[in-house]
Amino acid sequence: MTAVAAKPAAGGAMNPTAMAIGLVLMLVIIGACWKIAPGLGLMALIGMIIGGVLIGFGTHFVPVGGAPAAMGQAPGIATGVPMLAAGAGLAGLFGGAWAAEQGLVVAFVTGAVGGGLMMAITCMMVSFIYVFGMGIPAASGKVKVDPITGDTQPEFKSQGTEGHGLPFTSFVGGVIGGLLAGGGGTLIYLMLLDLYKATLPGMMNATESQIMPIAISAAGIFAVGMFLVNAVLTAYNITGTIEGPHDPKFKRWPRAVVASAVASALCGFVAILIVVM
């Protein structure tokens, strides 16, 4: 039995009570932050929650086929959900951090484009290897017609498989996922960097230029950590493989968004506590 044949079980069910408890928990954490670090700390936490939500939501767009895709048994990219999202998002974070001096908006968009660029190249090369290396055309297993191009899918599905390769909608989903994940990761980094730049000189009795290496390193490490937290949470929500925005599993995103918001609030709160307590 492979992951393809595994049933989604109760994975798609929403639990309103759990989501409500999650939102209350997030509000409690925001309240605690407002009490301990009003102003810049609270702004940083809200920015990190938005960044985490962007990562969690964006990861749903990324077409991931896991092990079945590596055998041409299912569409998508043949690797894990959090791994691919992390690869794209961290490539975006690299660009965003480089552009941090040019302001929040430019750095955020630069990070987003960096993530989208990584996914565009990767998805194109995946199509290349499927078509020219393995002689397999793309076919979706979840829809009969590609929602963007209108190409029919079932007749291009080889016998005994759930589809294979990357249909165009999956490619677009991958790029959108990379854009959101790259932007989200960059936003978390920028929020923390601003906070650390403002608070570390006082804490360490040093100038801003002296604390910059520490501020950049700490903000970068927290951004990477929070990125992985949100990407892995989303992987649990997806349970295995997803073809992209046209996959029925995509409709599960509200649950992951709430979970990402709560997890980002908690992780962000810890990242703020190390400089305000």
Place this chain on the structure above:
Amino acid sequence: MESIVFGIGITALTGALATVAGAAEDTESNIGSQGDPNSQVQLAPQMGYLHRIFNKAVAGEPPAYGLWCALGAGLAWAFMAMQINAVLAIVLGCVLAVFVQGVYATTAYVGRTASLKKFGQPVYVDILKSMTTVTMAHAFVAIFCTVTLCYLMNAALGHPFPLPLLGLLWGIALGAAGSAVGNPYYGKERQYQNQKFGAGVPIAQSGNIVRYAEAGERNSLDNGFFTAKLGGPASGVCFGLIVFLELWRTVIFERISAGWGAIIVGILIILIFTVIDRYIEVWARKTYGPYAAPVKEASS
């Protein structure tokens, strides 16, 4: 102007290093069978197909390479802080990181294969001896190239992140690119070489991997030899393009319109790759044709 020319040179060098790193990474992961196709290597003995394939997939390629590249970069950074020459420091850091990779490969192979004892799968000591060193050699090339390009980004191009953090970021991206592009070629095209070309592996065939070579039983060196011809170079081109284009758009266009130049160029590159991808998809549909007659609307 001189700084831009210098930046372009460094960008080209990092792109070349990334291409070599991507190719070495994919070949290493295929010889070690670390990608997603390893699910079949693990499954085969359970279906009655005993084999001599290496088996070290206790972590995905991205986190594993994130660890090894961060380790190599961190150690190199520490050696440089001890006033050791940068080239020597990077080599020493990468050698130590590769020893960790060797320990990882050894324990992973022994652990994963021992777990298949009840299905009769032996732990082959000769496989352990001959494959581990080859994966270590390929891992050294991949880690050394990645750490070197991270050093160039930090020291020559002035990226603010410290070397270990860059090693972690680009190690994860290297593993993501290598596994995304290289895995299907290793999984479908090599492990299931006995299946029809130009079609996916039927789910019912899961676990029935090819176990025999031209002479004797197939081992993972045969797999690395095969995938190094296309899957490895394609992974290298993928990672090389990612690194090169990300740096190129920043180095040349960052100063135009206060950063918006690099963003617009990035969006244009994404659109170009979108067009190429669509062309490949349409080409495949027209050239290969459907597997079955189109399903009529009324019957669907």
